[in-house]
Amino acid sequence: NAGVTQTPKFQVLKTGQSMTLQCAQDMNHNSMYWYRQDPGMGLRLIYYSASEGTTDKGEVPNGYNVSRLNKREFSLRLESAAPSQTSVYFCASSERDSDSYEQYFGPGTRLTVT
Amino acid sequence: AQKITQTQPGMFVQEKEAVTLDCTYDTSDQSYGLFWYKQPSSGEMIFLIYQGSYDEQNATEGRYSLNFQKARKSANLVISASQLGDSAMYFCAMREGPSWSSASKIIFGSGTRLSIRP
Numbered sequence: 181n182a183g184v185t186q187t188p189k190f191q192v193l194k195t196g197q198s199m200t201l202q203c204a205q206d207m208n209h210n211s212m213y214w215y216r217q218d219p220g221m222g223l224r225l226i227y228y229s230a231s232e233g234t235t236d237k238g239e240v241p242n243g244y245n246v247s248r249l250n251k252r253e254f255s256l257r258l259e260s261a262a263p264s265q266t267s268v269y270f271c272a273s274s275e276r277d278s279d280s281y282e283q284y285f286g287p288g289t290r291l292t293v294t
Numbered sequence: 295a296q297k298i299t300q301t302q303p304g305m306f307v308q309e310k311e312a313v314t315l316d317c318t319y320d321t322s323d324q325s326y327g328l329f330w331y332k333q334p335s336s337g338e339m340i341f342l343i344y345q346g347s348y349d350e351q352n353a354t355e356g357r358y359s360l361n362f363q364k365a366r367k368s369a370n371l372v373i374s375a376s377q378l379g380d381s382a383m384y385f386c387a388m389r390e391g392p393s394w395s396s397a398s399k400i401i402f403g404s405g406t407r408l409s410i411r412p
Binding site: 213215221222223224225228236238239268270272282283284285287288 | 298300329337338339341344385387399400401402403404405
């Protein structure tokens, strides 16, 4: 049982390049999330998907797109990377029918845009 | 709009002492949930404890307890008998709305860095 996996673990991009961050969970959760964490700060929600086939904007969606490919996978795309998108990106999943709605986090992707 | 405030950027505590990490929140919903997560230097997010807005008793998980004061909108984390391994960033988070709602999302505070002195 791997939980939540993210690829890649590290990435360096030049300004203007594009890339897709991949996330998969094997816990059969309905809800999935993408967060970014800037140095010394908390997590800010970029996008989330309450269930397969739906996606919604979070606090900081500008410059990102997402795809809920199926129940397991939720990808985050940067179409034209900017230095302000240098951050650690976390994917998370949860089962909204549970009492606590606890989120399970992936290990993170450290992205640097030069 | 929902908001989480953690006013202590950093704290130093002597090993074996108890420590309280502060968290206040703002929401207009009656149904919500409050969480605490630990983030060690390795970077992973570790779930510690949860309190639902309708729970009458404070949540406890081993050495962790959540001091929930609904009228004051505070949800402080208490760690008893602190250990060196407790040194980490601690984040308070809130889910606004009932857990079954597809619109529910979780937001995080800015965190408190806890350092335990031997």
